[in-house]
Amino acid sequence: MxxxxxxxxxxxxxxxxxxxxxxxxxxxxxxxxxxxxxxxxxxxxxxxxxxxxxxxxxxxxxxxLFSSLGKRIYRKTLCFLLFYASSIIYPSRKMKVEHSLGDGFYFHYLDSGSFSIKLLKEKMMEIVDNKERIDVVRLSHLDAVRILKENKYDDTVDLISTMNDESYRFIKAGSCYQLYTEKVLPSFSFIRLFDIREYSGGMLLRYPQMRSPERIREFTDNPLLFSIFSESKRNRKLINFRSIADLNTAILDSSISDKILLLESQMRRKIAAIADDIGRRRTVRIVFISGPSSSGKTTFSLRLSNELRLLGYNPIKISLDDYYKSREEVPRTADGDYDFECLEALRLDLFQSQLCDLIAGKPVNLPSFSFTSQKTTFSETPFKMEENTVLVIEGIHGLNPRLYPDLDPSCFYKVYISALTGLNLDHANRISTTDNRILRRMVRDYRTRGTSAERTLQMWPVVEEGEKNHIFPFQNNADMMINSALGYELAVLSPYAVPLLRSVSEDKKEAYAVSRRLLEFLSYIYPLDSRLVPQDSIIREFIGGSIFPVT
Structure with missing residues (x-):
């Protein structure tokens, strides 16, 4: 040959x-x-x-290993290592991975029995020391269902039953099988750095960040964020909407319309509850809204404003984008690029002085910044706050205390919003919050700016870096958090996203690799007609057709 x-x-x-x-x-x-x-x-x-x-x-x-693609392979293999160790120590119990938290993933058993972190960690290290292999196997539909039922992986059975393909790929170690949705290492031998700690009835499997791969950072708890994940989980359980299999089944049996209405009603109640909380505080004059890219901040701020109007307030929306400096004044990164994400890219002196004047009841000519001309103009008519005025200020730095150092904390309220995805493919394959936001941004930017999927994927690491530096460190400062992800949205985004992802060319390397991974998990999700999406839904900010001026 x-x-x-x-x-x-x-x-x-x-x-x-x-x-x-x-x-x-x-x-x-x-x-x-x-x-x-x-x-x-x-x-x-x-x-x-x-x-x-x-x-x-x-x-x-x-x-x-120490690369954006490498870290995902490491973390996926690490998760499989914990599942494998658990299948040996607790063979009759079912473990599930949920969301990310504190440089780790939250795992728990579906029963209420006790477990030993010490035993799990010792078994994991034994597997690593023995350099046990991971096999990739292809099983027919019938064999897959049989093996999954024997191991009580009912949710995976439900998922592949909605797909009904001839065969499926699995990763396998011992008698532990999982759907092959991402690349893994061929053995566990390199999985040397990790930690497990008990957390809220389950455990956190923690991993190093690629900025400092030699260590695992000190744990910083985020109980408010965890409570939002738990709240979203309870809400989905109420309407029997806990996995992609449930989503696919609802689309198949035409019950999806009812599910959409229930999910949107839950969102509406949450936004109304935030407005009520603001109203109860009496002294609040400013609402700061912050969150990472493609969280739905604009639609949320408009819907919150409507709820505040029902309570007798006159909400006025202000965007931090209007306080940007011109490009020449923006600080540069270590690489010499303009750092538009940093706080110093804003005219802080102008923002802070105007905010203090407004709270003091003085008239102010509000700015408007043009990204095209890089110039700031001011309103001809001065704006003055009335007794019932509430400023709704949207921007990525909204939770950073350096933005408003001289304000009395009792006069402002801080909201953190993000698309904290809750639906898993199954017990072992989570869909990351980042992937959800990438799909949102890709669909929106192509529709509104003609930005290719390729460009969105290439720019995403820069977006992520800005979020890590300027948004995530301050999320604990929020008075309230809201999960803007809707359980049905991936099915709506899929028909828009799939052709865009398929357009990414192979010569774009990392962008192409990410596009293939996203296409892989989207292949498990049935597409859904966007006409079923209400006009005031946060999803409309991305797919178009919103009743609000969000584009």
Whole structure:
């Protein structure tokens, strides 16, 4: 059989067809975690796991552990390690992974029995020390259902039953099976740095951040955020909407219209409850709204304003974007790029002086900033707060106390909003909040600005960096948090997102790899007609057709 040529850096490797990728990196067998080993490759732009085989000549590029793609492979393998260890120690119990919290993922058992963190951690380290392998297997539909039922993975059975494909790929270690939705390592040997701690009836599986891969950061609790996750979970349970299988079933049996109305009613009640809380405080004159990209801040602020009007307030919306400096005045990053995300990109002196004047009852000419001309103009008619006026101020820095150092805390109320996705594919495969927001932003930016999916995915690491520096550190300052994710939204976003993701070209490497991963989990979700979405829904901010002026 004719040999193939694999180009890797300056080298050209001659190999047999169907060579396993991990064989190309045999010299890394004895590397440690801190040696930043190879955890995958980009083969002509396609992300491939070390367990996969190369059939034809190609060019490859290593994916190191300490990279954006590498960290996902590490974390997915780490999660599978905990599931595998649990299946050995507690074989009759079912574990579920939920949301992220404090540099980790929250896990819990579906029963109320006790568990030992010590035993779980010891078993995990034993598996790592033994360098146990992870196999990728393909099972027929019938075999998959049989094995999953034997292991009591009923939610995965429900999911694949809605798909009814001929076969499915699984990752396997011992008798532990999981749907293969993301790349994993071929063995557990590199999973050296992690921690488990008990938390709220379950446990947090914690991992290092790639900024400081040599350590796990000190744990910072966020009880308010956890309470919002728990509240969302209870709300979904009330209407029997707990997984993608439930979503698919509702679409199939046409009960989805009722589910949408119930989910939107829950959102409406939450927004009204926030307005009521503001009203009870009496002294609140300013509401700050902050959250990461594509959280639905604009629609939320408009819906909250309507609820405040029903309580007798006159809400006036102000955007922090109107206080931007011109490009020449904006600070630069260490790389020399303009840092539009930092607090110093705003005219803080103007904002703070105007805010103090407004609270003192003085008239103010409010600014309007044009991103096109990079110029600020001021309203001709001065604005003055009346007794029933409430300022609703939206912007990413809304929870940063440096924004309003001279204000009496009793006069403002702070809301943190984010799309905190709650639906899992199944017990072992969570859908990250970040992925939900990427899809929202991609659909919106293509519709409103003509931005390609490719460009959105390429820019996302910059967006994430800004959020890590300027939004997430202050989320604990919020008086109230709200989850803007709606249980049905991925089915609505899918028909818009799938063609955009398929348009990403292979030569864009990381963007292409992310697009393939997103397409993989969207393939499990039935598409839903957007005409079922109410006009005042937060989702309309992204797909269009909103009753509000949000574009």
């Amino acid at each position: 004719k040999k193939i040529i694999i180009k890797y850096g300056a080298k050209e490797i001659e190999a047999e067809p169907f060579i396993k990728i991990e064989e190309l990196f045999k010299d890394e067998e004895n590397l440690s975690y801190m040696d930043n080993p190879t955890v995958g490759v980009l083969s002509d732009g396609v992300l491939r796991g070390l367990d996969e085989r190369i059939e034809t000549s190609c060019t490859i590029e290593r994916v190191p």
